[in-house]
Amino acid sequence: MTDVAVDTVALKLSDVWKRFDGVAALKGVSLEVLSGEVHALLGENGAGKSTLMSAAVGSLQPDQGQIEVLGRVVENLNPQLAQKLGIAIVYQHPALAPDLSVFENMAMALGPQMREHGGEAKNWVAAQLAEVGCTAGLNDRVSDLAVAQRQLIEIAKALAAGPSIMILDEPTASLGAGDAEMLFSHLRRLASNGVAIIYITHRLAEVRALCDRVTVLRDGEMRGTFTVSDVSDAQILELIVGREVFAEFPPKAGLLGNEIVLEVRDLNGLRFHDANFIVRKGEVLGIGGIVGNGQSELIRALAGLETAVGTIEVNRKEVRISGPGSARDAGVVYLSSDRLSEGLFPTMSVRENAAVSTVDRFARFGFVRRRAEAQTVKEKSTELAVKASSIEANVLELSGGNQQKVLMSRALLNEGAHVLLADDPTQGVDVGARLEIYRVLRRVADEGVAVVVVSSDVRELEGLCDRVLVVSAGRLVAEFSGQEVQESRITNAMLSSTARRSLVGDSKGKAPGRTPRFFGRVTRVAKGDYGATWALAIIMVAISLYTQGHNARFMTSFNLNSLGLLVAALAFISFGQACVIMTGGIDLSVGPLAGLVVVIGSFYENSGRSVASLALGFVVMFVVSALVGLANGLMVQSKVFTPVAATLVSYIALQGISLVMRPFQGGYIANSVMNAINQGIGAVPIAFVLAVLVAIALEISLRRSRWGRGLRAVGSDVTAAFRLGVRTDRSLVGAYVASALLSCVGGIMLMAQIGVGDPSQGVNYTLASVTAVVLAGTSVFGGRGSFVGVLLGAVLVEELLNVTTFLNLSQPWQYWFQGVLVFVAVGIYARAQARGTSRRMLRRHLESVAA
């Protein structure tokens, strides 16, 4: 703990501006936080709180403004520097790499502290976790943990850094009551020791319980800083909401009879429980609650986008909603709150976006009648007052409100709709467009459609809805209708609910997963980093024994020796490939690069050359390879090229260069060089031993070193990796350079085996290396893998090619083995890793919780 005198300024932000795409998100915000105080930061969603804090910890660069930490002006702040300066942050969405273990995540974030504790590091980390009541094991993979556990790890990580400034972004959103109380006592203790604490929250009760001063932001501007005891809740609320005048809402209509359009009974999901409610014809039902309490998941379940069990009836008929398609067939239309990624089709026009669900209405014999389509879309757009240059304009050119209107016109064009589910429909929408959206929603209801609106904006619920349900911790805790629909009542119910998460958010719980009793252990092994490695070893031994049984010449030292050499070359190239695949990319250029190394060798490594010439050859090979890797890495890092495109360019170019240098075979490699590289100890080639040693070394550094953890973290979650202090750009480029250098070693071995400059030899190694890596169970989504597994993958690929001759199998078997193995390995792995939740899994989970 740094000893700082209480009441000195720990963090000072002056006149901070940040623009996104030219529009200001922070407009000259200044903030002073004192040592020893807990400073609350309040504001609506989108007020700029998170942006401001991202600037304070350097994960985002402000356009303008000054940051002073403990009286020192800091330029070019980045997460690593922030860590060094003693700033720790607890993100709302924990900055943890999901594919890494708890310990590895802690170790990455806490490098210096870990070194201090040396051999005791593990115990120290365990103690830090115990301190905050986290029950996760050090070796548990973060992706297997429940949200609450991850949040506790995030907190422990920040506390363990011994910060002098600590920032917490809604840390209690997913915590149980006990955990939250524990956190508060830690924060009070830290503050009394002189730590400056910034606490972002939506809960006024927490501000009262914990904080000394409060700053309110609104629309990127400061609304002021106050001593908590000097202001009332009402005053704070007014500062948060602002004086924005909400012109009139559309009049609430009377019900169109008592007909029930939607009925939900005992609906249960991972984030909501025992939901029971109805929506009548012509009614607008609001669902309120603090963001993240399960209300979004509830309506997503009705839209078929979230797994749930229970009964759903539309127009008094039970419907089985198993996916979005069946929801649409049942007449349920959904408007996502994530407009950009789940609502709009970004590169398409207003017309195409509006008509996508109903385009068959304008079709004759399957062909779209453009004119009829354009006419209808135009009419709807006029009706909803969509402002755009034309209906052919790209939908991204529109403002948020108009984008939302386009999505609503999509829903309105659907004449079979009975239920409209709108998740936060006015998020990021300006006032004028907001009113129009309210008007449209009301009109939809008047046409007899049941409308359900999820919103965190209480004023909106009050003005728009006929009836409002309040959700807290996944449960419906209050219902208001008619005259009761009042802002104060709803807010009160939202903020005062004592309900805490009872199921999945439970701090003891693990995320539900596939853990059927019988296969439990098998699945656990398969899900581990070494699952595939074990499987490969078993298959390899089985094939060897079988082959030996059929043909005793298989296990002769001659065959094992040549097999070992082949494996060594492929193994090194595959190690390179694995480095890149671990980051979530792919390197198609490894094969041609190995080929180029062979060709380069054929110019230098000839008999009769001086030692200097021989050595120079190797230098050239490595330098060329490093440059190729650098070029690949920079292309990928530029984001202009996908990994496939970038390495495809290199692939073609390298292949071309090889062919230019050696249009035909030529340039014999000196026997001395070949013998040196190919020599062995008995039946075991030294090259193979080297491959084993390198595999082990890489494996250890993958698990233990900062490089290896950074590599996996980047592949696992780039943003989290960056926030954990990984230099993500270097990690990424480094992976391509490492890939090229390892391929170079593979190429040298290849050269010694071929013995002549042959431009066509390397190419096949690209596909073989991908196969070996994939066989090893390295996740093609990045983040996971094992070099020992890759070595075994390489062994298996070469062994399969080899045994076909001993088993008298024809050549096609080489291909079939390879193809089928890839399918089986990846298929099993993809299933073991599947992140979705099936209905059956959900039921089992609900049962286990109930029991």
Add this chain to the structure above:
Amino acid sequence: MRLTLARWGKSGGIFAATILLFVFSRIVEPRSLGGSALAALWPFAAILVLAAVGQTLVVQQRGIDLSVPGFISLTVVIVTHLPNGASSKLVPAILLVFGISIVAGVVNGIMVTKVGIMPIVQTLGMNAVLYGIDLAISHGTPTQTTTALQNFVSGSVLGIPVPMVFAIIAVVAVEVVVKRTVLGRRFEAAGVSERAGRAAGLSVDRYQILAYVGSAMLYCTAGILLAGIISQPDAFQGDAYLLPSVAAVALGGTSLMGGIGSPIASAIGAVFLSQLQQFVLTTGASAAAQNVVEAIALAVGVAVYGVRGKLGSMLRRRRAASVPIVASDAPPSGPATAGGMASHAVSTSERLGR
């Protein structure tokens, strides 16, 4: 009509580049456009066009198809080895190979969508399986193609060589289906955004499977034609088409990350690449230099589209479209959108901030 223009502009880039290339070839190396050169160019260009259009379908659905060589090679082997010179057995062989291709395409699609295997891995494995069948039939040896196929493929319709006729028909058919039909519209939408597609109730999986099946049939067609062009095709004829097919897609401006693509633009990209090869060959440069030139063309192509895409989205944000859409003579209503842009940006920042 702006977007339509913009789209035309997309294929316009490669179209202009291709014309420039031909003009340049005419001036610098007239022989590369001589009668014999052209006669050699078009049939092979047609094969690449078919492969590139197939690749476009898969890339549009955010995939990539590495099984192009397997499909083409296997097709060539089946339509040459099974008839083994007997023209009467050609039609059954063609039917068989179409059947196999469709099944393999369905398997690719199902494994990618339902089992969750990455496209690059799935198609890599499929390539190996197809080559296994290829070698089981051919034993790696070439066979004389049937005279019926040879005669058919070497013919021409209205002066256009038969392979090119097939390529043109295929391109037009795919373009019409993708751009003009209900199926095509939803196919494109599912490719642009899987999440939005799902939320809108589209069967995203079905369109992906369709992409793999459609592309398999295009490769199959390419393989049949190729077996007619070469008198004694070997077992590995498809190998030469994998990378150029991806390159043609990239040159045609379809993002390798998926989304809206243009089959026509990919086809023009294929012609561009073919002529580029031809040109480099006739300048007397080695076949090898060809690869280097191709790599440069691909890099420039991807970079140009990539950078333009980035600039485009930046410009888009700045341009506030504030004209209300008017169908009849309804008066424009509602306040200006400046505030809308601001609050939109705030929500963006909030997302980035987290």
